[in-house]
Amino acid sequence: MANKSELAKRMLKYRNVIIKLKNLGIVKVFSDNIADTSGLSSSQVRKDFSSLSIKGSKKGGYQIQYLVDRFEEILGAKNEQKVIIVGYGNIGKAIINYQNLNNDICKIVAAFDIDKEKTNSGLDTPVYHISELDSFSKKNKINIGIIAVPEEVANEVYEHMYNAGFKGILNFTRIHLKEIEGITIKTINIDLQIENLFYLVSLKEQSKDA
C-alpha cells in the first residue's frame, strides 16, 4: 500500500535531483551520486531504476540526459496544473501565497468559502461561494483540490468534493480523512511535523543526559 506511493515519491525526487545535476553541467552520474543528493541508498536507486527499466552502463553509470528524458516520459511532461482550494481563512490565504509563488507545478485558480462576505471575484485568485464549487470545477475540468477549512467541517467538505467528482485531495487539516474508492488523499500536517520535531529533539536531549 505504502509501496506505490513511496516509489512515486522517490521518482519525483529523482527527477528533481537529476534536473539539478543536469543544470550543473553534469553529463553522467552513478547510482552513488544520486543516492547522496536524494538521501537514499545506492542499492535503492539501482533497484528503482531497474524496476522502471532505466538502463545504465556498467562502469559508465547513467547518462544524465537519458535520465531526464526517461523521467519526463514516465512522469509526463511537467506542465502546470490547476487546482482549487476550499477555505479562505488565514491558512487558506497562506497556502495560496505559498503555492502561487515560484511554482510551475500547479496553480490555485480559485478559492471557495462558505462565508459570503469573503467572496471576491476581483482578486488574483478569485474567491467564490462554496455553492459554486461544482459548476466551477466541472466547467474548468478540475478534479484536484485543497482542503483548508476548520476541522469541524473538514469531513463535510470532503464529502462535498467527493460528490462533485474530485479525484485528489490535499488535506491541510488535522483531521484524518478516510480514503474512499476513487479518490486519493494526501495530508500535510505542518503542526504535527513541528510537534514531532520537538519531541524527537527532546528525546535525544534526554538520552544524552542519561
Add this chain to the structure above:
Amino acid sequence: MANKSELAKRMLKYRNVIIKLKNLGIVKVFSDNIADTSGLSSSQVRKDFSSLSIKGSKKGGYQIQYLVDRFEEILGAKNEQKVIIVGYGNIGKAIINYQNLNNDICKIVAAFDIDKEKTNSGLDTPVYHISELDSFSKKNKINIGIIAVPEEVANEVYEHMYNAGFKGILNFTRIHLKEIEGITIKTINIDLQIENLFYLVSLKEQSKDA
C-alpha cells in the same frame, strides 16, 4: 530508523484524537474507535498502547481521561515553544502567517534574512539580519528553526544553524539536508506532495481506462 519517528508521529496523532474525543464528552473508548479516528488499525493501537504501558481493561476499553493524562505525561505538557525562521521571502512570510495563527504548539518569534532591506524589528514577528542569528538564539535559548531560503543557499544556512547549536530543523526547501549527528531534520515538501498527488491520481485514471 523510521521506527522511532513513526511511533512518535502516531503518539501525537493519538493525543490529538483523544483530546478531541474527550471534548466531545466521551468517557471511554475502544481500540477500534481510536483506530477509526486516526486512520490506523486497532491491532496497531493496542500494540502501541501496550508498548507505552498504557493499560486498558478487557471489555471496558480505555478510560479517556486516563489516556489524556498518560499522553501528557509521556509527551510532556503541551506548552508553546519558540522557534525562529531563516528566510523572509514570500515563502517565509506565508509560513509565519500559517504558523502563528490558531496554533498553541509553537510560535515563530523572529525571522532572519541576509537582505538588510528586509530587516524590521517593528513587526509582530521581527526580522533581523542573519548575522544576529547566533546571539539571538543563544540569548533566547532557541534551538529549533525553520529553513525557508532559496535552494542554492539551503545547505549553507543549514551549516550555519548547525554551528550555532541548533538541534532541530524544519526544512521547507526541496533540497535534501543530510542529517548530522546531533541534529534532527524534518522536511516538508509541499510541492512534492502535490506532484505526488497529481501523479497518483493520473495513475489511477489510466488504470481505469485500461
Add this chain to the structure above:
DNA sequence: TAGATTGTTAATCGATTAACAATC
C-alpha cells in the same frame, strides 16, 4: 453465562540492504 475486548504472540508482508556475478 455469553459476549466483547484487551494484550500479546506468531505469521505475514513488504521494503530495504547486502552482496556479488556480469561486464564495461
Add this chain to the structure above:
DNA sequence: TAGATTGTTAATCGATTAACAATC
C-alpha cells in the same frame, strides 16, 4: 588487464496484521 559499477538475487530487517487466549 585491473578496477569500478550496474543489475539482480538473496538475506535481512522491521513494521503491520492476524489471531486468539485471557478475562472482564
